[in-house]
Amino acid sequence: MADESVQREALLAAIENVAARIADEKEHLTDLDSAIGDADHGANLNRGFQAVLEKVEGMDDADPQEITKTVGMTLISEVGGAAGPLYGGSCMTASQELEGGITAETSIAFAEAFLEKLQDRGDARVGDKTMVDAITPAVHTYKKSIEQDDLPPLEALAKAVDAAERGVEFTVPIRASKGRASYLGWRSVGHQDPGATSTLMILEEILETAEEHLDGDVAVDATSPTIPDEEPEGE
Amino acid sequence: MIGLLIVSHSSKAAEGIREIAMEMGGDEETVAAVGGDPDGGIGSSIDEIRAALETLLDRTDGVVILADLGSAVMNAETAIEMLERDADVVVADAPILEGALNAAASTTSPKATVESVKASAEEARDISKV
Numbered sequence: 441m442a443d444e445s446v447q448r449e450a451l452l453a454a455i456e457n458v459a460a461r462i463a464d465e466k467e468h469l470t471d472l473d474s475a476i477g478d479a480d481h482g483a484n485l486n487r488g489f490q491a492v493l494e495k496v497e498g499m500d501d502a503d504p505q506e507i508t509k510t511v512g513m514t515l516i517s518e519v520g521g522a523a524g525p526l527y528g529g530s531c532m533t534a535s536q537e538l539e540g541g542i543t544a545e546t547s548i549a550f551a552e553a554f555l556e557k558l559q560d561r562g563d564a565r566v567g568d569k570t571m572v573d574a575i576t577p578a579v580h581t582y583k584k585s586i587e588q589d590d591l592p593p594l595e596a597l598a599k600a601v602d603a604a605e606r607g608v609e610f611t612v613p614i615r616a617s618k619g620r621a622s623y624l625g626w627r628s629v630g631h632q633d634p635g636a637t638s639t640l641m642i643l644e645e646i647l648e649t650a651e652e653h654l655d656g657d658v659a660v661d662a663t664s665p666t667i668p669d670e671e672p673e674g675e
Numbered sequence: 676m677i678g679l680l681i682v683s684h685s686s687k688a689a690e691g692i693r694e695i696a697m698e699m700g701g702d703e704e705t706v707a708a709v710g711g712d713p714d715g716g717i718g719s720s721i722d723e724i725r726a727a728l729e730t731l732l733d734r735t736d737g738v739v740i741l742a743d744l745g746s747a748v749m750n751a752e753t754a755i756e757m758l759e760r761d762a763d764v765v766v767a768d769a770p771i772l773e774g775a776l777n778a779a780a781s782t783t784s785p786k787a788t789v790e791s792v793k794a795s796a797e798e799a800r801d802i803s804k805v
Binding site (some may be wrong): 620 | 676712714716717719720721722744746749750752753756757762788
């Protein structure tokens with residue numbers, strides 16, 4: 441795996457990029473949320489990620505587990521809407537999976553733990569018109585690309601982002617059955633889900649940061665012995 | 676004694692429901708209310724819910740939470756997970772106002788437990804009004 445300082449640098453850069461993207465897209469997210477929700481998703485997420493920026497400043501000696509846990513706890517405290525317990529709680533729970541640093545294996549474990557907590561907390565499934573519609577195909581595609589298709593994590597992440605994008609598109613023509621939009625019933629049809637949209641934005645920034653910071657280093661992850669060793673069991 | 680915590684998207688709604696509930700049972704010490712996001716807008720704050728739970732738990736044997744809409748319920752569940760002590764706290768799956776009235780009334784029983792108060796709150800789901 442990439443050494444710890446590279447991981448930390450990349451992770452902190454990803455957090456900065458996500459925060460900047462959310463700040464840029466605050467109005468867009470709020471517009472999407474005005475159509476079918478309570479018009480606070482952009483403002484709430486922005487408040488959360490600005491607080492995250494302050495909290496991670498100076499975490500120059502922290503490991504990825506500590507950093508992601510701090511991100512989760514800060515979102516929990518600062519967001520105020522459903523995105524707080526959903527993104528924050530899931531990130532905090534999943535941070536435990538990064539104890540040994542970020543490898544292909546631990547990143548899959550993180551993604552799966554994140555998804556499991558998200559579904560559990562929101563009691564939402566694919567097709568409910570929520571962030572689950574973006575994150576589920578992303579997590580499944582990431583896992584499958586690495587474990588079955590032997591792709592390097594960076595390529596797997598690119599495929600995951602693509603899957604999330606299609607998940608976001610899928611939220612447009614369906615009727616909401618969770619969240620505030622569900623109160624609108626059929627009127628929610630035809631609108632893109634703001635939660636799924638912010639999920640895609642976050643994943644896009646993580647991918648872009650990974651491409652900038654981990655070039656070469658991630659290729660090593662793909663051939664780490666844990667992955668090929670697991671292959672024969674599933675085949 | 677079992678405590679009650681009302682969690683609404685609006686601090687005014689939470690306070691108002693608390694006032695009405697206290698007519699049925701409980702008092703200033705055992706019924707608490709929180710509402711509003713960290714900036715005072717519509718929403719709820721996990722930190723405020725946690726703080727209110729800590730205060731109630733110092734005075735009671737357990738707490739039943741009545742919450743209004745989606746994110747208030749999720750914030751309450753997250754706050755419970757983050758408590759630093761082993762405590763008997765549950766979220767009732769009940770309409771917030773009627774559930775709070777039922778729950779407050781049932782806390783007055785000397786045999787009240789978190790489970791019995793939660794069950795009373797949840798009976799409010801079947802209340803017919805007309």
